[in-house]
Amino acid sequence: MHLTFSPEDEEYRARLRAWLDGHHAELAGAAGLMAGGGAANILDAIGMAREWQRTLYEAGYVGLAWPKAYGGQEATLTQQVIVSEELSRRNTPPLINTIGLTILGPTLVQHGTEEQKQRFLPKILTAEELWCQGFSVPEAGSDLAALRTRAEIDGDTFVVTGQKVWTSMAPIADWCFLLVRTDPTAPRHEGISYLLCDMRAPGITVRPLRNAAGGIHFSEVFFEDVRVPAANLVGELHAGWQIARSTLGHERSGLAGVLSLESNLMRLWRTAATLPRGDGVALDDTAVRRELAQRWIELEGLRHLGFRTLSAQLAGREPGASASVGKLFASELRSRIAATALRVEGPLAQVAKKSPHTVDRGRWHAFYFDAIGHSIGGGTAQIQRNTIAERVLGLPRSVQGERAEGGGPGR
Numbered sequence: 223m224h225l226t227f228s229p230e231d232e233e234y235r236a237r238l239r240a241w242l243d244g245h246h247a248e249l250a251g252a253a254g255l256m257a258g259g260g261a262a263n264i265l266d267a268i269g270m271a272r273e274w275q276r277t278l279y280e281a282g283y284v285g286l287a288w289p290k291a292y293g294g295q296e297a298t299l300t301q302q303v304i305v306s307e308e309l310s311r312r313n314t315p316p317l318i319n320t321i322g323l324t325i326l327g328p329t330l331v332q333h334g335t336e337e338q339k340q341r342f343l344p345k346i347l348t349a350e351e352l353w354c355q356g357f358s359v360p361e362a363g364s365d366l367a368a369l370r371t372r373a374e375i376d377g378d379t380f381v382v383t384g385q386k387v388w389t390s391m392a393p394i395a396d397w398c399f400l401l402v403r404t405d406p407t408a409p410r411h412e413g414i415s416y417l418l419c420d421m422r423a424p425g426i427t428v429r430p431l432r433n434a435a436g437g438i439h440f441s442e443v444f445f446e447d448v449r450v451p452a453a454n455l456v457g458e459l460h461a462g463w464q465i466a467r468s469t470l471g472h473e474r475s476g477l478a479g480v481l482s483l484e485s486n487l488m489r490l491w492r493t494a495a496t497l498p499r500g501d502g503v504a505l506d507d508t509a510v511r512r513e514l515a516q517r518w519i520e521l522e523g524l525r526h527l528g529f530r531t532l533s534a535q536l537a538g539r540e541p542g543a544s545a546s547v548g549k550l551f552a553s554e555l556r557s558r559i560a561a562t563a564l565r566v567e568g569p570l571a572q573v574a575k576k577s578p579h580t581v582d583r584g585r586w587h588a589f590y591f592d593a594i595g596h597s598i599g600g601g602t603a604q605i606q607r608n609t610i611a612e613r614v615l616g617l618p619r620s621v622q623g624e625r626a627e628g629g630g631p632g633r
């Protein structure tokens with residue numbers, strides 16, 4: 223797919239560059255957050271990240287693919303590509319409400335009621351309300367349809383009881399979109415409903431979980447007789463599985479993955495160009511240069527996969543199973559970039575993150591563990607292969623294929 227940028231597109235790019243130049247302070251603040259500095263405490267950091275998203279939104283650079291009726295920009299494919307390229311070049315951090323913007327938002331645009339769209343979409347764009355996703359449960363991750371989180375109907379309210387696990391952003395989220403079983407007698411994929419739940423409702427307990435990198439990215443969330451208004455049901459009662467599939471398609475598509483990998487690869491190249499090695503630097507090593515070049519080639523491949531999915535979406539087509547190709551390629555490329563980073567670091571790769579000798583303030587340690595998370599969240603690599611084999615290539619279903627349409631994000 224060859225993208226050509228018209229003179230109007232180049233004007234659009236010039237306007238964005240001028241805007242970014244004019245907002246250097248906010249940009250530096252946001253980028254500082256990404257590097258783990260710039261805020262006195264986590265609450266300040268969240269406040270700054272919300273403010274950065276609101277500033278970018280008010281300038282017209284958030285919700286690019288969304289309808290104007292709900293605060294979106296209805297931007298063209300080339301405009302969307304320009305924004306992702308320019309933000310990546312300035313090393314801007316992912317937006318704090320990514321789960322709301324890239325997963326729930328597009329799902330509500332497609333399946334929400336007019337009231338739900340008017341009520342929730344604008345506050346996703348401004349980062350006034352942050353979202354998390356309550357799909358996975360201890361007994362069902364890949365085999366999501368086996369979930370048992372229960373919702374009983376009591377008049378015009380659902381009463382939710384059960385547990386969610388691996389819920390990213392739960393400690394700071396204002397709302398959660400979750401899958402619940404509303405009819406325990408129905409076959410697996412039937413009897414599931416999709417609810418929008420206020421995280422401040424009585425009966426919710428969030429218990430953060432520490433991941434392998436020592437960070438707190440996700441949590442367990444417990445629901446004890448939590449009351450959710452019937453107006454917060456998305457789609458038909460007991461028909462949440464179809465909505466969940468469209469959510470999974472949105473989660474696995476788009477250019478967000480390309481943006482983050484590009485800024486990391488650029489950063490790794492700069493590290494290799496400055497990291498002392500023998501009489502020179504790491505980049506003097508032919509093997510390092512060849513490996514970095516190979517990662518760039520793979521990134522270009524991923525970028526064009528992203529363009530293809532994006533143009534399908536702009537044509538009004540659901541991302542569907544082909545989004546799994548991009549998700550799988552992106553998560554495996556992230557692991558390869560992590561391995562290349564350790565090779566660039568050489569013997570220093572073993573140095574502890576907090577050591578004064580660590581490279582790039584231990585950035586590549588965190589990146590290495592984060593890459594493992596990306597190969598699991600959003601549906602594991604094995605599940606993506608199943609989906610590609612069965613629903614893209616039309617190969618016969620594996621015994622578990624019927625069961626394992628995993629879910630839940632990341633990144």
Ligand SMILES: Cc1cc2nc3c(=O)[nH]c(=O)nc-3n(C[C@H](O)[C@H](O)[C@H](O)COP(=O)(O)OP(=O)(O)OC[C@H]3O[C@@H](n4cnc5c(N)ncnc54)[C@H](O)[C@@H]3O)c2cc1C
Nearest residue numbers: 357358363364388390595598599602604622626629630631
């Ligand atoms: C960083 C991160 C963030 C996450 N964020 C969220 C979130 O915000 N919300 C949310 O709901 N969930 C989230 N998850 C959970 C994620 O979606 C699940 O971990 C994932 O779907 C796998 O489910 P599981 O952990 O239960 O593993 P299991 O399903 O128990 O799988 C265990 C292993 O068996 C393999 N396997 C299972 N079934 C099959 C099959 N049919 N064929 C071949 N292999 C199979 C899997 O690939 C895996 O290797 C997150 C996970 C991570 C790592």
